[in-house]
Amino acid sequence: MNTRAIAAGALTAIIASGKTLDDALAAALVPLEDTRDRAFVQELVYGVLRWYWRLLPQLRSLLRRPLRDRDRELEMLLLVGLYQLQYLSTPAYAALSATVDACADLNKPWARPLINGILRNALRRSSKLDEIANESVTNWSAHPEWYVQMLQRDWPDQWQSMLAADNEYPPLTLRVNSRRNSRERYLTLLAAAGIDAQKSTYAEHGIRLGTPMAVESLPEFECGSVSVQDEAAQLAAPLLAIPPAARVLDACAAPGGKTAHLLETHDNSLRVVAVERSADRTALLTATLRRLQLHAVVHTADVAEVNDWWNGEPFDRVLLDPPCSASGVIRRHPDIKIHRRAQDIPNLVKQQSRLLNSLWPLLKPGGKLIYGTCSVLRAENDGVVAKFVNEGDGIKVNNIAADWGTATDYGRQIVTGEEHMDGFYYASLTKE
Known part of the structure; x- marks a missing residue:
């Protein structure tokens, strides 16, 4: 099957149907055995998502009228074509020919002249497309407007470099x-x-x-x-400073990287309880521990509903990595630019605060809680911690003495791309 058609199908599932990049790509790659074909489809899908907010206005300038809703796959195919012409080294004639041929695999052979004409027009109007790419911050940064505005407010001196980092290929x-x-x-x-x-x-x-x-x-x-595991995520375990024979809670633990890191760096006296709400993600966590030959007590539950899983024995340490905007890992998951909305942030903040308030009573006096997110938005980070500290009693904010990241009022922030790392935030709290 034509690789461009497969990429267009995956993009339709992501952009039109709301599937995640991981799920849509996994399904799309099933019929492909050649590793080069699989890698090329992945490049096309990631690339279009990475530059979607720039490619879309360029495409609209090439259309005499919008495509019909039932032809969303053709819109995605055109975005695939534009991405190839602007960002890949594939010769233009080859990219254009293969993209036009994809119409047959999409069961839309009638669209061949349409796709051919639009992409040839894109080649002729390349200078105009370059102008469109620079018409607005949304276009040149390839990010939704609401997100650009949040970064400008939160990081007035760094927002441009942070947006640029989101569009770079991340390291492994x-x-x-x-x-x-x-x-x-x-x-x-x-x-x-x-x-x-x-x-x-x-x-x-x-x-x-x-x-x-x-x-x-x-x-x-x-x-x-x-x-x-990204380097920024590897900084969580050392921050806990776990004493011998400690009992540790890893909340929202899947897919298990931090759970495993805790166990790898301590002897068998360490007792780890890992809780994850999603059954599918719990399966990933269990598989991770099995491959690494490590053991933790694993629960599938809403960790905030403590009566559903907690046995009443308090914890020496708690690692809370709550659901967040994932704005610090956009470069790894560019579908976040499509799926995330401004109105999601207040809802996430409420959820983060709920988790923090629910788990704090499970901590022993003198115990430590590390609050960490893969977000670069202040509302989810210092905002959540400040509200918790100011409304609670007996909460000490620990200074994180480190040579990574930037000190904030309540924790430490790594911005995306800093020393090749993902964007991460950590705060360290002790129960007095």
């Missing part, structure tokens, strides 16, 4: 399982396999690859020597 960062391996040994394995890699800047067990690759191709991946 690994976390070495220190129970089974050392970072030095694994770097040697990678070098022997001809894989370019270097130590991460801040994370003790992190390795950053020069070029992303299929995880199944990594040495000793299946036997649990290494996992994929």
Whole structure:
């Protein structure tokens, strides 16, 4: 089947039907066996989503009238064509021909002249399309207007570089399982396999690859020597400063990277309880622990409904990574630009506050809670923590002494792209 048609189908599922990038792409790749075809479809889908808010106004300028709703796949195919012509090294004639041929696989052979004419017009009007790309902040940054405005308000000196970082290809960062391996040994394995890699800047067990690759191709991946985890996420476990034989809660724990990191860096006296609301995501968490040969008590539950899963024994440490806008990982999940709405943020803030208030009573006196998000929006970060601290009693805000990120009033923020990391926020609180 034509790879452009497959990409257009996946984009229709994401943009028109609201499916996630991960789910839509997984389904789309099923019929493809050739790894090059799979990689090309992935490049097309990610690329169109990454530049959607720039490509869409360009496409509209090329249409005499809007396409019908039932022809959304053709709109997606045209976006695929524009992406190839502007961002890929594929010769224009080849990209145009293959994109036109995709009409047959979409069961719309009648559209061949339409697609051909619009894309040829795009080639002729390339300078005009460049002008459109720079007409507004939304166009040149390829982000929705509401999000641009939030970043301008929250980060007046950094918003432009943060938007640019969202559109870059993210690195593949690994976390070495220190129970089974050392970072030095694994770097040697990678070098022997001809894989370019270097130590991460801040994370003790992190390795950053020069070029992303299929995880199944990594040495000793299946036997649990290494996992994929961004360096910013690897900073959570050390912040907990876990004492011997501690009892730790990992709330909202799937897919299990932080749970596993806690267990990898401590002996078997550590007792970890991991709670995840989604059954499907709990399955991912369980699979992660199984591959790494680690053990935690796992519950599928709304962690805020403590009576549904808690046995009454308090925790020495709590790691809370609540649902958030995921604005710090847009470069990895560009469908966030499509699916997220401004009105989602107040609802997420309410959910984050609910979780924080529900879990605080489970912490022992003297215990520590780390609140972390993959968001760069102040409302979800300092805003949530400030409200919690100001309305509560016996809550100490700990200074996070670190050489990564930027100190905020209540925590520490990593902005997207800083030392190749995802955007992350951490706050450290102690119960007095």
